[in-house]
Amino acid sequence: MTIQWFPGHMAKARRQVTEKLKLVDIIFELVDARLPLSSRNPMIDDIINQKPRLVILNKEDMADPAATKEWIAYFKERGIESVSVNSQAGNGLDKIVKAAEMILKEKWDRMRARGMKPRAMRAMIVGIPNVGKSTLINRIAKKNIAKTGNMPGITKAQQWIKTAKNLELLDTPGILWPKFEDPEIGYKLALTGAIKDSILNLQDVAIWGLRFMEDRYPSRLEERYGFKQLPDDMAAVFEQIGERRGCLSSGGGIDYDKVTDIIIRDVRSMQFGRLTLDIPPKKA
Numbered sequence: 668m669t670i671q672w673f674p675g676h677m678a679k680a681r682r683q684v685t686e687k688l689k690l691v692d693i694i695f696e697l698v699d700a701r702l703p704l705s706s707r708n709p710m711i712d713d714i715i716n717q718k719p720r721l722v723i724l725n726k727e728d729m730a731d732p733a734a735t736k737e738w739i740a741y742f743k744e745r746g747i748e749s750v751s752v753n754s755q756a757g758n759g760l761d762k763i764v765k766a767a768e769m770i771l772k773e774k775w776d777r778m779r780a781r782g783m784k785p786r787a788m789r790a791m792i793v794g795i796p797n798v799g800k801s802t803l804i805n806r807i808a809k810k811n812i813a814k815t816g817n818m819p820g821i822t823k824a825q826q827w828i829k830t831a832k833n834l835e836l837l838d839t840p841g842i843l844w845p846k847f848e849d850p851e852i853g854y855k856l857a858l859t860g861a862i863k864d865s866i867l868n869l870q871d872v873a874i875w876g877l878r879f880m881e882d883r884y885p886s887r888l889e890e891r892y893g894f895k896q897l898p899d900d901m902a903a904v905f906e907q908i909g910e911r912r913g914c915l916s917s918g919g920g921i922d923y924d925k926v927t928d929i930i931i932r933d934v935r936s937m938q939f940g941r942l943t944l945d946i947p948p949k950k951a
């Protein structure tokens with residue numbers, strides 16, 4: 668991920684999504700199921716401007732299943748339909764089609780009432796980098812019956828992926844920017860790999876991750892690193908992990924950078940199991 672989100676890039680991304688909005692009936696807003704709020708673009712409501720929308724919580728296989736259920740209920744309470752899927756395995760694609768049909772039902776009924784022939788629903792995927800947009804598009808494309816080609820003579824025509832199930836998907840997603848002025852959101856995005864590793868101090872990211880594990884999943888932290896509770900002195904924590912995992916620097920001491928990498932890699936490669944980093948808000 669090399670995109671730096673300067674104001675010019677944001678304006679361009681927004682313009683590209685706005686232009687394509689006219690072509691579709693529904694937006695598939697893809698988020699990371701581990702971060703259902705932090706991986707949303709902060710201006711998404713404004714950008715899609717009343718267009719019907721389905722939130723897709725992708726990478727459900729990496730998220731805490733109980734939390735995913737709570738997040739789906741959270742969106743529902745706010746009038747937003749959502750489904751969870753694992754695009755890598757191709758699980759849940761039927762759920763997407765069903766939910767889209769439900770969301771667009773009234774519009775389709777109106778078209779039928781006017782004597783119009785039902786046509787396929789047209790959708791586009793939007794989301795911040797790394798949430799799995801290309802993976803989902805490729806999954807759907809693999810299951811497709813035919814991929815429509817460019818219209819002759821129109822060099823930049825959109826390509827539509829036709830699925831067997833009355834859905835046509837734009838083959839290029841809309842890429843929007845994440846928001847990471849809030850340090851907490853930044854740590855979460857960094858820990859899941861949604862923003863470049865050079866943006867934040869990785870040791871801070873690793874420490875945030877350890878504190879999160881202590882708070883939410885203490886038994887998994889203990890199992891992996893041997894700490895029931897973390898001492899205030901984080902250097903001691905790094906040293907213990909470093910000793911266990913053989914992270915020695917050339918001078919013989921503990922190599923803190925190696926320990927940092929191990930902690931971050933352990934989260935990303937699910938050594939702590941399925942984690943949801945955005946905590947579903949408690950019901951009022």
Ligand SMILES: Nc1nc2c(ncn2[C@@H]2O[C@H](COP(=O)(O)OP(=O)(O)OP(=O)(O)O)[C@@H](O)[C@H]2O)c(=O)[nH]1
Nearest residue numbers: 725726727752753754755796797798799800801802
């Ligand atoms: N475990 C798991 N990994 C997934 C899933 N979907 C995507 N991935 C992985 O997430 C990473 C990012 O996926 P992409 O499809 O490249 O994400 P993208 O949103 O297109 O990313 P950009 O091109 O940066 O905008 C890849 O390593 C995928 O293999 C999923 O459902 N489960």
